[in-house]
Amino acid sequence: MSGFQYESPGSVDEAVRLLAGAKGNARVLAGGTDLLVQLRSGAANPDMLVDIKRISELRQISGNAASGFVIGAAVSGAEIGEHKELAKAWPGLVEGMELIGSTQIQGRATPGGNLCNASPAGDCTPGLVAAGAIAVIAGPNGRREIPAEQVPVSPGKTSLAKGEFVVAFKLPPRAKNSGDAYLRMIPRTEMDIAIVGAGVNLTLDASGVCVAARVSLGAVAPTVLLVDAAARALIGSKLDDAALAKLEAAASAAAKPISDKRGTIEYRTKVAGVLARRAAVIARDRARSNA
Amino acid sequence: MSKFHITTTVNGEAVEYLCDPKQTLLDVLRDELNLTGSKEGCSSGDCGACSVTLDGRLVCSCLVLGVEMQGRSVETIENMAQGEKLHPLQQKFLEAAALQCGFCTPGFLVAAKALLEKNPNPTESEARYWLAGNLCRCTGYDKIIRAVLETAADMRGSK
């Protein structure tokens, strides 16, 4: 019948053991804001749920801006939003996480869930990708680390092997004169899935020239995209209008969206450029005030 | 599939129940514990009618499994009035006609209480965004938002 086994291990090792040893289909349960909806609709039919919220390592934010933050995969959006230092160093990443759902959803939703649900429209993922976050993965063969953008491979699918799950995200040390931003387009003001999302993370030198940049786009391809061409449009410039126009064109060119109930190809392509440009302006202004 | 035996705290009292793994906290509250004040409008986290606080955090009880509740603590609308005294938000909702059909009301009250505990002086915009996960189809939100802001002012004044 349609039940399943439920486990709530207290350690990473125990969780790995359960996931690796499970007969049939075992799923990680974090905040459940994607998974429970899928259970309800019949889209998910697990034989076992492994609830990772009682593992303390997954529920912590450690480190600092200078050395690099480590964010537990099962920290809730509300907790991330309340972390003042993190929000100061990585406002764009935090904004993206906080855009997810409502206050109620924020009480549960996690960055690990957002990434591993592998929706191209996830709002936290572009911020993680732009930040250059590294996903720390635990599995039967120990731990490995990969860039966050390599976790999702197609809608609903990840590169994680059986028994593996994401433990934490490592953010790089935050350089001076850096800023990030995430913007999404939704028809309402809240409670919608992004039609397009864009994350920009950049660093300026003392003269205001962009020396590093990462640009990510959501909901315009099967996975969140890291757009090198868009970053190249910024690097070496003072982020003036000409550079921003190049960025906009590069972002639109990189978008390979579909038409669906939420938006058309034409619309998504144009708006990807618009949001990338606007996010770059916010990131630039943040970097300038972040000396 | 056998049922799970859970011991938890509901509205300050220790409670035990048996539940299927698929039952949500909302199902447990309504069907096992007969606490029907939390409403089910969608069962997918979209409407907020099922709002409760879980270990002090505002959540949708339809997106929490009953089996997750071991050793946790939940507060529902049934515990909002203290004895015969309504919570100031409840009183204000009545006076300001902030409900029509009343189906969304328990969820709004639980969510608004969580807001005022975190932010005793919200702006209109902050209140609207905090409550964006609570759908109301009857009121157009106007009287609800006014009631929340007025209660906040009253409560600040009386402190």
Place this chain on the structure above:
Amino acid sequence: MAGYEDKSFKWIGTRPVRPDGVDKVTGRANYGADMKLPGQLTGRILRSPHAHAKILSIDTSKAEKLPGVKAVITGKDFPEMHNGVLPGDEGVNFHYLSCNIMARNKVLYDGHAVAAVAAASAAIAEEALALIEVKYEVLPHVIDVDLALKPGAPLLHDDIFTTGVTPKPEKPSNTVQRIQMQLGDPDAAFKDADVVVERSFKTKAVHQGYIEPHAVVAEWSEDGQCRIWCSSQGHFMVRTLTARLLQMEVAQVRVIPAEIGGGFGGKTIIFIEPTAVLLARKAKRPVRIVMSRDEVFRGTGPAPGTSIDVKIGAKKDGMLVAATGEFRYQAGAFPGSPVGAACMAAFGPYALSHVRVVGYEAVTNRPLCYSYRAPGAPLSSFAVESVMDEIAQKLNLDPMDLRIKNGSKEGTQMVYGPKLKAVGNLECLKAIQNHPINKIPLGPNQGRGLAAGFWFNLGGQSSAVVNIAEDGTANIMTGSPDIGGSRASMALMAAEVLGIDYSKVRPIVGDTSAVGFCEITHGSRVTFATGMAIIQAAEDVVLQCRQRVAKMWEVDVEAVKWEDGHARPAGANAGDQKPLSLAQIAAKAARTGGPLVGSAAINAGGPGPAFGVHICDVEVDPETGHVTVLRYVAAQDAGKAIHPSYVEGQIQGGVAQGVGWALNEEYIYGEDGRLQNSGFLDYRIPVASDLPMIDAIILEVPNPGHPFGVRGVGEVPIVPPLGAIANAVARATGARMTDLPLTPPKIRAAIDAKK
């Protein structure tokens, strides 16, 4: 019944706390899904995944064998209904109604019910549904109304022959009816126009979006009686229709109303009640069915999608000379679109000597089309108001001046027959004209939109009882569900007539075996018609009191007047008796003739149409097409506002729904005819952060047909917002869009197309 016009009111127009309020803020109030009977089973419905298909077979044997399953039913378990319209049935086609509740040979939409189970738990019921094997032969489907009207479109029914056309068609089609109404000779009159604007519009189906899903508990007893607990907009409606569909006597069915979590017209018909009764009967246990949100979207009664042409001609000075409209409305899978009302209401705010409205209705492969607040009118009004706005732009006239110049008023001949009595259209227009919003300068990408709206309102049958207790307090009872504060209004009216304190009146909604018949809560009729019944029942008590006091004082009843809750001598001739309060009279009731019970059963006429005028400011992001509603003001004629807070609430709620309709709400179907957005995540009703405060202005032009001057207020507020928002967006962007909803992708495309 007259005599209240020049009276000042003590209770009417005040804003007390509603009598049912405490239960609703504490979670104690019981809605449809909160009822639980001993031994109750969970009922679940299996629904079609196809938009249109023949049912070849249904095999329920595996489901029946599953442990814990207590009953399984299909269309075969329902009595066959014949089209015959019985006295009192008011045109209800019971065959269609029955087939909508449980499909027979064909499924006609994604979500159409095909079977149901009752089981010991929800999990078992779900599993049982999965074990029911239905073999379908999928047929071509049609959802768009224009396509459905075309000859050769996939045919839903073979017994629909278009009415209203000559010669009578020999072949069946999807076109249910053609209707036409006309004043003067518009075709000739257009020749006198200096400017003519003609536009075509399209809109998508939308849902009422009440937050409470439909829910019912049914119990069957061995003597053939059944009891039903459910939330609906009319438990007498539930009783009549359920009894008829199950071939029971009406009095054998008792329907007990639960609190209702919103309806907006969508709960004025039944979807699951007979199913629950049949399951309970077969299982010999009570059965509860609660719809999921997905089922609510797929299997209830959303409002129609439409296709509309409107043409209006005017003189240079803005005087309208002629107008025509053709309104093509979706019905759902069965006849029942509101196209008639749409035609009648379309040009309601304007005085026109030459006007023609034509309506078509077509059945389509989508759920039953049912009432949604002022059914049909928001759509026809959207088209008319858009064209009016363009006329104003073309003639370089202020859109308000154009509307005032042509506004309908007392004496205006309506296209559907009557001449208007006293109405508040011009008053609403002027209230908006004088509102400070007009002085606020608009920034770049901002636009201001104006629209007027009209709705008929209904009267109809209602009953009420007023019971006076021995201490002079009152219990009052009606059979109209309280969908948004009507208990408070009833208590206010009773307190006013009886002259006692509002807090001494306790109102309840009685079940079908406890109180006399009341029609459904629709057509903005409850405060008007059921309120009139309460007034008359209270007046009945007052008369009895006067009669009893007259006996005590040994005078004629005319010598005793009722004032301020007391019987008093009417004049010097009546002697100088001390006034007697209602409590004092009630205390003596046993000795003066027994309990004081007033009652009234009426069929109320003269509901008095309502007008509303709205103005709003929006800002459009030209790069994303996102619309922000900055300000919204709505003025409405309420006749007399019994409880002004709830009148404002009706206006604000209607506006919010209308804004959602204009901007983001739509049924989205895939190529396969399946609904793609059957949840609140992608069926986007407005959330709190989407809206500004909504300034609701109540005007009071008394309705001559009601003792206190009341008009219905619940529906007209949803009529103008579609036009107001569309006009504001058109002015903000310089691009006029004719397809609703105005989603960001459509707006961006319209802006790009303009370049």
